[in-house]
Amino acid sequence: MPSADNSHDAARPGSVPPSRGEERPGRSRLAELGRRFSAGLQDFYAAPYRRSFQRAKRDQDDLFMMLVLSEALGLPNPASYYTLELLPVVYENFHEWHTRMGMERSPLNEISCC
């Protein structure tokens, strides 16, 4: 459907008008196919490992959470002046974190999430 393709191109703001006589009707369809193939390949690469990545990210976040809270947990932390600032950022995930770490109730008196 060459006409549909052209109208689509024209409708898109800032799209390069077909010039130098290179733009053939099939070309954008070819590009579309290429894009879809590439996306499919990307999926083929990434999908089997999504869960492992999620787990690795969570482990890292858990470690980070502990660093931020270390002073409050009684571990001296030379960077506590800076990590204090991050407290509001990690607060949202605090409840999930302490339950995952096997503590049913919040271990800190200052933070009562449950």
Place this chain on the structure above:
Amino acid sequence: MNSIVLTLIGLAIILAGYLLYSKFIGGKLYRLNDANVTPAHEFQDGVDFVPTNKYVLWGHHFTSVAGAAPIVGPAVAVIWGWAPAFLWVTLGTVFFAGMHDLGALWASIRNKGQSIGTLSGRYIGNRGRNLFLVVIFLLLLMVNAAFATVISNLLVSQPTSVIPVWGAIVVALLIGQAIYKFKWNLVVVSIVGVVALYALILVGDRFPISLPDTIMGMSAGAFWVLILFVYAGIASLLPVWMLLQPRDYINGLQLFIGLGLLYGAILLSNPTIVAPAYNNNLPPDTPSIVPLLFVTIACGAISGFHGMVASGTSSKQLDKETDARFVGYFGAVGEGLLALGTIIAVTAGFESLASWEETYSAFNQGGVVAFVQAGGSILNSGIGLPESLSATVLATMAVLFAATTMDTGVRLQRYVVEEIGGLMKFKVNTVVATIIVLVCGMGLAFGADITGSGAGGMVIWPLFGTTNQLMAALTLAIITVMLVRLRRTILPVVIPLVFVLVMTVYALIVQLGQFYAAGNWLLVVLDIIILVASIWVIFESAMAIGKARKEGPDLTDDPQLAEEHSGAQRR
């Protein structure tokens, strides 16, 4: 016999199975219906539950289930002649594997995408979950030991493949870096990766590496087995993006290239099949064809491992319910084609019947090494690659397929060990669990072979087949229970189920006698454990099926039907 004719007959049977039989079981038996919402949509989370294009999903499914096993099994089993292996692979793919894989997908999507392990708890009973853990532990143990031996045999018999096989690990490490550190485009990375791998094959072909006969007091084969387990242990502990993910990917691409090369060469060279259709001149000590054929070829005819992949990951990504037919059934077809190509190669890739009989001089002789040599000569006459280079290409591919399975196997078994530890209220950390897995695997690979060459894996190949079939039987029992509850015909599932169980138990008893006669006590004990597990599977499934028959119909597994039913009652 003309090999093209046989290939075409095989292709016709398998494709007819996909076009006709899968339509029947997908429509009448499982009643796939796009009106049902799949778990991928219902629980969409961007991690496990992601609706995926069916071709991409088929690609995952196929590359996860197919590996070296559909090559090794048929390459061993043609010793009875090409006809039995050919029939078991083609008919097995159509009536067993396809039905089983599609059924596992169906069972899982009708149960929130849960895995066979969870489903066995639900449909077989409380002990079902423990039974599943026992079977899966045995299965993975066999996989690791058998595949380490397959790889080690290839590395010894084809020294030209040593450089590409180990170089492939470096290529995978670099690909991981290229993708995550340098953000290269995946299409470019894939091309560079495949080209690099084939360049390594050229290098390896020029510079073969043979180990001396004894290293550190053991044979070359045993030494490779040791190195392979150490590698697999390290690989399973590295972050996946570094090694396993790119390695899986590149090896997955090889599967398509390999299938293309194999069939292309057969069609171009049209070799004559020299092996007899039914071998009347069997080497002495060859076990009887019934039941051993049916456990020697597991993958390629029916394999329980597929059910794990289908219910573990594929079911969580199915976009539409009717896609299950393509993903599940056609995934089995892909593996059947690999097995079929192998049968053609190992029966037609020899100059004469005499040279074929020389290679297949005893049971478990031949095997994947024969595939590499025979396939190499077909590639040579088909596309004109020099014979040694063709053999290197095929050996490298076979090793990479086996290595992907072994990598995954070690990783999966680690999870199983951790889970069993958890059930016994005992926390096992990652490193300890990995060490347990490696010790068990190596213990079996070395212990199974009383000569101490580390080649024990091949002795246990048929035993691996039995655990694989047992896993399949467990899945088929779950499917049967679900069908009984829906009051549908169960014969298409029950006949294969009974067949597989009978062959498995029969094969276990036959092998028990062999191991006992050989005085191999490790395998005697292992055989008895598997036998007990099979009898346990038979009893539990029979009880679960009987219970489901006695209870009234339960339509919860078919949302559409349940809705219609309750609608009718309201009226």
